[in-house]
Amino acid sequence: MRIPYFDYAATAPADPRIIPAMTSLLGLDGDFANPSSTLHAPGRTAAAHIEAARAQVAALLDADPREIVFTSGATEANNLAIKGLAERHPGGHIVTSAIEHDAVLAPCAQLEARGWQVTRVTPRPSGDVEPDAIADALRPDTFLVSLMHANNETGVINDIGTVGALCRARSIAFHVDAAQTAGALALNVRALPVDLVSLSAHKFCGPKGIGALYLRRRADLELEPQLHGGGQERGRRSGTLATHQIVGLGLACELVRCEREADAARIAALRDRLWAGVSPLGGLHLNGAGAPRLPGHLNLSVDGVGGEVLLQALAADLAISGGSACHSATPRPSHVLTAMGLPPALAQASLRFSLGRFTTADEIGTAIEVFTRIVMRLRG
Structure with missing residues (x-):
């Protein structure tokens, strides 16, 4: 018998309502074609599935579908956000917290070893990061603040609205790791002053191996790609798109939005x-x-x-x-x-x-x- 499962913060089981839609895209009788092969009908059909899922992810965040970049999960989304922006600001300053997931701390450490400056803000004993502590860490050369929406170990929620307002007032990009919160809290990017948001499907009953990065459409906000190849995802993330996983992510977002x-x-x-x-x-x-x-x-x-x-x-x-x-x-x-x-x-x-x-x-x-x-x- 399966023992009681209390590790949803690590990964959640895929909702059985999304599995048939995913498996139907894998075999010869399904829409298995490469979605970049739009010269023929099977490829165009696969591409249509991709764009429908992109709209579902965007709807969860109240975003424009053109602001959604598919990734392999929140780890890749975090790396693309942090390193992709850093390479547009050589030697600049990043502010993050001491309690981030390693998918944020490790890219920051790697950039620090290459000459960027990083400040890691200590949380309060209650586990949240004070906006005033973020404000005190900002410098004239700060180009990015990266702060998780809620901590993966304690579940403590940070005040990203206030931190985002601090960043917006200083024209500093604000990245939010929302891997733990996308399935539990409303995250309206039209109402909140956030510029980049990382998601991972398997944290809210979607499949493993797929996630997304929300990237606000701003003239001064562009990322250096971390994967180079066929130029998929508007050149931001090359690689053949996994239609079945992306459809699973889209359906998982739709279920979250409704339930x-x-x-x-x-x-x-x-x-x-x-x-x-x-x-x-x-x-x-x-x-x-x-x-x-x-x-x-x-x-x-x-x-x-x-x-x-x-x-x-x-x-x-x-x-x-x-x-x-x-x-x-x-x-x-x-x-x-x-x-x-x-x-x-x-x-x-x-x-x-x-x-x-x-x-x-x-x-x-x-x-x-x-x-x-x-x-x-x-x-x-």
Whole structure:
């Protein structure tokens, strides 16, 4: 039997409603042709599927379809946004935060090694990044601010509206990593002062291997391509477009647009039930408790238990993580939690429960029972 799954922040299962549409595009009887081969009817049909999906992604963000660039996921979208813009501003200054995903921190570090300047702002103990701290970090040569909409480990939400206004007033490009929020929060790029937004389908019940970068249509905002070849995506991202994955992304965006509010309310209620069920154990610290959080995130530090031992004990019965899936094989404490001020030992004794569209009340009951029993045994 499948064990209860609480790792939606790492990846969500594809919604069964999108799978038939994707598989229908793969075989000889489907619209499998290269969408760049528009001289013949099969290629034009595939291209039409691409543009329909582009419109669905744009609708989720209230964007113009021409502002959507398909990528392999949020990692590539982040790299294209950060490095693509940096190469238009040699030696300039970037502001980001110390709690970003490695898909932002690593490109920034690579640019720093090549001569760009990078400032990494420390979050508050509650896990959010103060707009005033971003403002204090800005310099005359700052050309980019990159800040996640919500943290992938704690679920804490940043005030991107205020940060974006600071950037807009200074003509600084503002990039938002929205990998965790596209399926949970409204993100209207017409109302918000954001210039670049990264998405990844598998975080909101779409397929793995596909994502998008929103790039605001501005005369002074253009990116240096990071992949060169056939010039697809208006020359910004070369490579044959994966029609079936892009259609899956588009349908996943459409489902989110229609069902996000109802999903968020149900998931938040389940998360709160989980916290209410385990908190009587005592010695549990809710990381990010002092700030707005995504409905599906519950990040706990546990007194009196080694983090690695606890995770191994829970793994037979629950699919959870200690933080970012990218660091699951490394024993070091979370850089997010240590930046928030947690002592290394407590940061290492932390767990992330992340809930999603298909989480059930029965699974919450199982999680409460298993977690309580194992923590009591390890402490005893």
